[in-house]
Amino acid sequence: MQFKTLFSAAVLAFSLSACSTVEKVVYRIDVPQGNYLExxxxxQxxxxxxxxQVQYLLGTPVLIDPYxxxxxxxxxxxxRAYQSPEQYTFTVKFDQRGTVTETNLDKPLPEVISQNENNTIIERKGDATKKSWWKFW
Incomplete structure (x- = not known):
């Protein structure tokens, strides 16, 4: 009788530990860090x-050469969620007058799928003067 109890407890413990080793069960958010480059x-x-002009276009750089x-x-x-992190470095060099002389991007940036994703315009359909049922004044 005690063997059945120990055996069932061991099977239950192993089955629960096997469930916890399955990857991608827990949701992980995408973590962007540094300057968001598109x-x-x-x-441009x-x-x-x-x-x-460069600072207006790309923002403040993460690092300015201290020398x-x-x-x-x-x-x-x-x-991204369970993928290895990807780093992109964009280098801009200026001359003594403060104009761009050289740019260097270490690897191509991924293309943005939808440019207007955050610029959604909400339009109201129907008559704008028509009031809803709960506004009686």
Missing amino acids: ASNVA VKQGMTVQ SNSTWYYVFLQQ
Whole structure:
């Protein structure tokens, strides 16, 4: 009798521990860190642009070269749920006058699927003067 109880307890323990080793059961959010870089914005950075134009387009860089102040590093680290993190580094070099002389992107950025995802315009259908049933004044 005691053997059956121990055996069933062991089977139950092993079955519960087997369930906990299954990957992708717990939801993990996507974690972007650093400067959010989009391929369309990075493509707009051209030689001859000023410091202010680059900063307006891409934002404040993560790192400015401490020795010369003429090299800006935009670092974007993206970790999607259970995938390994991907790092993209965009380097912008300026000359003494503060204009872009060289740009370098270490690897191509992923394309954004939907450009208008966050710019949704909500339109109201029907007559705007028509009041709903609960507004009686």
